[in-house]
Every structure is written in C-alpha cells, then in structure tokens.
Amino acid sequence: MTGHLEEQLSAYMDEELSDDERRQIEAHLEICESCQVLLEELLTLQSNITRTYEEIQGPADFEIRVMQVIADRQEPAAAGKGWIFVPLLSFMALGLLWFAAGAILMKLINGFLKLVVALVYMASHFVSGVPVLSGAVVVLSLIILSTSVYSLRRLLQASTS
Numbered sequence: 161m162t163g164h165l166e167e168q169l170s171a172y173m174d175e176e177l178s179d180d181e182r183r184q185i186e187a188h189l190e191i192c193e194s195c196q197v198l199l200e201e202l203l204t205l206q207s208n209i210t211r212t213y214e215e216i217q218g219p220a221d222f223e224i225r226v227m228q229v230i231a232d233r234q235e236p237a238a239a240g241k242g243w244i245f246v247p248l249l250s251f252m253a254l255g256l257l258w259f260a261a262g263a264i265l266m267k268l269i270n271g272f273l274k275l276v277v278a279l280v281y282m283a284s285h286f287v288s289g290v291p292v293l294s295g296a297v298v299v300l301s302l303i304i305l306s307t308s309v310y311s312l313r314r315l316l317q318a319s320t321s
C-alpha cells in the first residue's frame with residue numbers, strides 16, 4: 161500500500177472492508193501519525209454527528225413538556241371560573257352600548273341624508289334654470305372627483321410603500 165489512508169478511513173470506520181484491507185490499514189496506522197490524527201478527527205466528528213442527531217430526535221419529548229407547561233398554566237385559571245364572566249359581561253355591555261349608539265347614529269344619518277337629498281333636489285332645480293351654471297357645476301364636480309381620486313391614490317401609494 162502506498163500513500164496515506166484518507167479515502168479508506170471512513171470505510172474502515174464503517175467496517176466495510178475485507179479482513180485483508182483492515183489489516184493493511186491497521187499496519188499503516190501503527191507507523192503513520194498523520195493518519196492516526198485523521199482517524200481520531202473522523203471518529204470525533206462521527207460521535208458529534210451522532211449526538212446532534214440524538215438531540216434532533218428530542219421534539220417528541222419537547223412537545224410533551226410544552227403541553228405540560230401549558231396545562232400547568234391553565235390550571236389556576238380554571239380553578240377560579242368567575243373571571244370568565246368579567247370579559248363576557250363587559251363585552252355584552254359594549255354590545256348594548258354599540259346598539260344604542262348605532263340607533264342614534266342611524267337616525268342622525270337618516271336625517272342628514274334627507275337634508276342632502278332636499279338640498280340636491282333644490283340645487284338641481286335651481287341649476288336647470290341656469291344652463292351656464294349647470295355646466296360650471298358639472299365641471300366643478302368633475303374637478304373635485306378627479307382630485308379626490310388622485311389624492312386617494314397618493315394616500316394608498318404612501319401607505320403601501
């Protein structure tokens with residue numbers, strides 16, 4: 161055998177060699193310090209890999225422990241069941257308040273809409289009597305519409321970027 165054993169050492173470690181090849185390698189290892197060091201490094205690496213693999217195998221136990229921690233934390237809360245009514249009652253109170261406020265708001269919106277409709281009706285009657293003014297109103301509303309769309313677009317672009 162000539163040269164060092166770099167390529168045969170892993171096969172030697174995995175016991176994939178014939179008895180003859182084994183004996184040759186062992187004979188070489190006795191006289192060659194660099195191959196001894198290499199073999200030791202490879203063995204250390206192998207044991208590290210094995211240990212890491214065993215650590216990776218942990219999650220089954222880890223999951224159980226996490227579940228245990230969660231169960232432990234939930235127990236004192238479950239012991240005093242009264243606490244659950246506090247958020248429930250406040251939620252119901254909030255709902256009632258929202259309902260009442262909503263009813264008032266609806267009346268306000270309804271009144272406001274009626275007012276707007278009346279104003280638009282009046283305005284349209286007034287505008288139809290004056291053709292020049294009607295054209296001006298159309299142009300003005302188009303300008304307002306386009307500027308509001310433009311500003312809305314810029315606002316959206318600013319919020320997304």
Ligand SMILES: [Zn+2]
Pocket residue numbers: 163164165188192193194195
């Ligand atoms: Zn060697």
